[in-house]
Amino acid sequence: MRPALLRQVAAFVATVVVIQLASVAGEKAFLLTQLTMSAYYTLVVLGLSLFMGYAGQISLGHAAFFAVGGYTSAVMTTFDLGPFRSTAWVAAAGKVGLLATRTDAFGSQVLAFHPWPAMACAVLLTAAIAFAVGVPVLKLKGHYLAMATLGLGTIVYSVALGTATLGAADGISGVPPLPVLPGIAVGGNGSRIANYYVAGTVLAVSMLLLLNLVHSRVGRALRAIHGAEDAASAMGVDTAHYKVRTFVLSAAMAGLAGVLLTHYNGSIGPSEASIMKSVKYVAIVAVGGMGSLWGTLAASMVLNFLSLRGYFGTLDDAVFGTILVVVMLFAPQGILAIDLRRALRFLRPTRGAPAEPG
Amino acid sequence: MALLEVSSLSKSFGGVRAVRDVSFVVRQGMIKALIGPNGAGKTTLFNLASGFVPPDSGVVRFDGHAIQGQPPHRSAALGLARTFQNIKLFAGMTALENVMVGRHIRSRAGFLASMLHLPFTWREEADVRRRSLEMLDFMGIASLADMEATSLAYGQQRAVELARALACEPRMLLLDEPAAGLNMRETVELSRLIVRIRDSGITVLLVEHDMSLVMGISDEVVVLSYGEKIAEADPATVQKDPQVIRIYLGEEEC
Numbered sequence: 001m002r003p004a005l006l007r008q009v010a011a012f013v014a015t016v017v018v019i020q021l022a023s024v025a026g027e028k029a030f031l032l033t034q035l036t037m038s039a040y041y042t043l044v045v046l047g048l049s050l051f052m053g054y055a056g057q058i059s060l061g062h063a064a065f066f067a068v069g070g071y072t073s074a075v076m077t078t079f080d081l082g083p084f085r086s087t088a089w090v091a092a093a094g095k096v097g098l099l100a101t102r103t104d105a106f107g108s109q110v111l112a113f114h115p116w117p118a119m120a121c122a123v124l125l126t127a128a129i130a131f132a133v134g135v136p137v138l139k140l141k142g143h144y145l146a147m148a149t150l151g152l153g154t155i156v157y158s159v160a161l162g163t164a165t166l167g168a169a170d171g172i173s174g175v176p177p178l179p180v181l182p183g184i185a186v187g188g189n190g191s192r193i194a195n196y197y198v199a200g201t202v203l204a205v206s207m208l209l210l211l212n213l214v215h216s217r218v219g220r221a222l223r224a225i226h227g228a229e230d231a232a233s234a235m236g237v238d239t240a241h242y243k244v245r246t247f248v249l250s251a252a253m254a255g256l257a258g259v260l261l262t263h264y265n266g267s268i269g270p271s272e273a274s275i276m277k278s279v280k281y282v283a284i285v286a287v288g289g290m291g292s293l294w295g296t297l298a299a300s301m302v303l304n305f306l307s308l309r310g311y312f313g314t315l316d317d318a319v320f321g322t323i324l325v326v327v328m329l330f331a332p333q334g335i336l337a338i339d340l341r342r343a344l345r346f347l348r349p350t351r352g353a354p355a356e357p358g
Numbered sequence: 359m360a361l362l363e364v365s366s367l368s369k370s371f372g373g374v375r376a377v378r379d380v381s382f383v384v385r386q387g388m389i390k391a392l393i394g395p396n397g398a399g400k401t402t403l404f405n406l407a408s409g410f411v412p413p414d415s416g417v418v419r420f421d422g423h424a425i426q427g428q429p430p431h432r433s434a435a436l437g438l439a440r441t442f443q444n445i446k447l448f449a450g451m452t453a454l455e456n457v458m459v460g461r462h463i464r465s466r467a468g469f470l471a472s473m474l475h476l477p478f479t480w481r482e483e484a485d486v487r488r489r490s491l492e493m494l495d496f497m498g499i500a501s502l503a504d505m506e507a508t509s510l511a512y513g514q515q516r517a518v519e520l521a522r523a524l525a526c527e528p529r530m531l532l533l534d535e536p537a538a539g540l541n542m543r544e545t546v547e548l549s550r551l552i553v554r555i556r557d558s559g560i561t562v563l564l565v566e567h568d569m570s571l572v573m574g575i576s577d578e579v580v581v582l583s584y585g586e587k588i589a590e591a592d593p594a595t596v597q598k599d600p601q602v603i604r605i606y607l608g609e610e611e612c
Binding site: 224227291 | 408410429430431434435439440442446447448449450451455458459460462463465466467468469472473474475479482483486522523526
């Protein structure tokens, strides 16, 4: 393992622990709920950061992938298969342990998929959709790619909103918790602190995997595609293959985030698939800095937390729109890339020193 | 043995026939040059030969494989490396990282192995780094390894680009106007370097304006005019060819 990466991840874990202890000591443990949710949204943003910052592509459809993951898991774990108990495939699925019976909020028995196989199906389905969309769409560049992914977002949003099985405008509720370890589950009546640590662990592991990726042969190839696509191709980088792979990986991360947050909340609604969510994710990547995973993580945790706590009120979407415009205008490399010393020197220009050339 | 075989290539852009029925071969171990006045179709022919642009008709074989119209990464995998007329380095990456991309086809860590940081990828990365530093050293710019590549001086950028192409360990190197923008001293250094590259076993095909460079180092020269091949021979013979003299120096009456 690379010592530098391990130190960074260790510092992140320490921060997670300190925040938890401080929140409990300050009797504000309720804040951990929004931090947990922020962590899952951050998973989406990190995947998008890989796709935008490293492969140099853009997606306005990541909320759609989040929703596909969340809805798939929600449907599979809540749709009662009891009436179909005798059909061959339901019986077979039950025999291999994919199904579980539980009592829903109204006291009736529900036979549905266990959350783990549901999660696996949800992530695989998200990846499959990303692959099917990515192969033709990633031949497009710039605005065209943005528009095509925007179209995907619109489709998923409309389907979620217009399908009765998906709960239409109400979405799906009563999604069971996802058991992780004995006594620990994502969502349900699981402890707030345990859930916070599960989310922190998911984030730390994802971060480690992504950092490994960007500091590897693959990360180098992605940055090369970003830097000069035809030169990358001339060096033997199969650019189409790399773009599709990255798109699928980042979509799968969004799908996983959708699954986890749906189980955590116990519900999902069509607003998760809305275009504004996708724009929000893009805005956060822009704030964090294209190509800076730690910057993206920090920006995502802070902004999502503020948004979920309601600090932006009814202007939430407007705030993220404004952030996007301002960042693009003044700090297209992300706010962490702003050279503070230069900015300060700019504020006191007349000290007799000659201006630096260039 | 013919390493690159170009047969009856033609390419039109709109109504302009940029390349008409051109054939030639590049035998293993030689330096071959494509020359011709501006607009003769050199760059088009070069892009056709490297597979970057699909021809309207004709075949390009590299080591027996038809590569015309194939995506460039395929021909790279077969051992064909190239540089660009207007240098194309990867922005935001150091000189060393640029060259390390050249080792792409010589390494194999994929998404999963990289994410899990599997032991074989450690050894591979160490090897990629070592070989890339050797290439920078070969070009005499090892001290610039950690500089951002696009911030370097023009001649140094050319050197990084060449080091990157050599890092592929290609069987053949395609150079698109390698002397463009270089001063006289740098051009002399470049010609020595190209000869060294050839002597190390890499076949070279170059498109070039600079006659002193071409005539000094090439084993064979192909002359193009208005998209057609008008001569193909060793430099001394080509320089005496009346048709070549005419297109370069104008009509005798002038």
